[in-house]
Amino acid sequence: MPELPEVEMFKRYLDSTSLHQRISGLEVRDAYVLKRVSARELARRLKGRRFENSHRHGKHLFVRAGDDPPSPRLRRASLWLRLHFGMTGSLEYIDHDEVLPKAARVVFRFADNCRLAFDDQRKFGEIELIGDVDEFLQTRGLGPDALEISLCHFKAIVGKHRGAVKAILLNQQLIAGIGNLYTDEILFRARVHPATEAARLSDKDLRRLFRATRYVLERAIALKTDFNRLPKSWLLPCRGKRGRCPRCTRALQSATIGGRTSWFCAHCQKRI
Numbered sequence: 001m002p003e004l005p006e007v008e009m010f011k012r013y014l015d016s017t018s019l020h021q022r023i024s025g026l027e028v029r030d031a032y033v034l035k036r037v038s039a040r041e042l043a044r045r046l047k048g049r050r051f052e053n054s055h056r057h058g059k060h061l062f063v064r065a066g067d068d069p070p071s072p073r074l075r076r077a078s079l080w081l082r083l084h085f086g087m088t089g090s091l092e093y094i095d096h097d098e099v100l101p102k103a104a105r106v107v108f109r110f111a112d113n114c115r116l117a118f119d120d121q122r123k124f125g126e127i128e129l130i131g132d133v134d135e136f137l138q139t140r141g142l143g144p145d146a147l148e149i150s151l152c153h154f155k156a157i158v159g160k161h162r163g164a165v166k167a168i169l170l171n172q173q174l175i176a177g178i179g180n181l182y183t184d185e186i187l188f189r190a191r192v193h194p195a196t197e198a199a200r201l202s203d204k205d206l207r208r209l210f211r212a213t214r215y216v217l218e219r220a221i222a223l224k225t226d227f228n229r230l231p232k233s234w235l236l237p238c239r240g241k242r243g244r245c246p247r248c249t250r251a252l253q254s255a256t257i258g259g260r261t262s263w264f265c266a267h268c269q270k271r272i
């Protein structure tokens with residue numbers, strides 16, 4: 001399931017392949033992923049524009065669709081394409097003679113006949129047109145991005161909410177971008193048991209948790225979210241049945257916390 005690091009990779013991929021080209025048309029192969037916009041409306045509003053830049057917030061990717069050619073005089077209302085990758089979403093840029101991926105739901109065609117496909121096997125992804133990113137974030141009540149948040153803000157959010165620390169890190173309304181897998185990694189690195197009541201974390205614990213959040217997300221991006229390249233000291237490659245703690249080699253345990261299956265080492269991650 002794409003979390004912040006994966007969506008950041010999609011952003012970079014889109015930036016390196018699909019910006020500044022005239023959108024000559026688009027094909028909606030499955031309208032299920034469209035939110036609050038019809039296939040016809042999506043095509044009508046995007047045709048003739050070009051993707052200018054993109055912005056990621058948490059697990060959402062926003063792509064600005066500007067005029068083509070750029071026209072400072074003829075200012076149309078700003079338009080953003082919002083992409084959410086659900087459970088299996090991804091992007092694929094293909095040449096005109098290449099075959100589309102099987103699960104391509106929406107395909108954007110550029111003037112040179114290259115295409116950008118929004119691929120999503122399980123169809124939990126979302127595509128929407130919005131006028132203003134900040135307004136969207138506010139309406140959705142999304143918290144600050146997990147890589148943008150300051151230590152001070154992080155401490156205020158995590159330390160002041162009741163409940164298991166894992167549930168708080170997963171709550172997109174509090175901090176946006178972290179999902180089930182990376183939360184487990186962050187808590188493992190910070191040596192905090194996922195069920196720890198957040199209010200019991202000391203100032204030092206919160207600082208360690210903040211540093212672990214930054215480190216894990218940034219490192220995952222630097223490794224291009226390739227799970228085969230993750231350091232041996234990480235929990236993720238060991239996560240699962242018969243998995244052993246990479247630190248103390250004891251058997252890992254699992255429990256449902258915050259509604260999700262959590263893996264942790266009960267020895268290294270003491271409940272505070």
Ligand SMILES: [Zn+2]
Nearest residue numbers: 245248265268
């Ligand atoms: Zn351990």
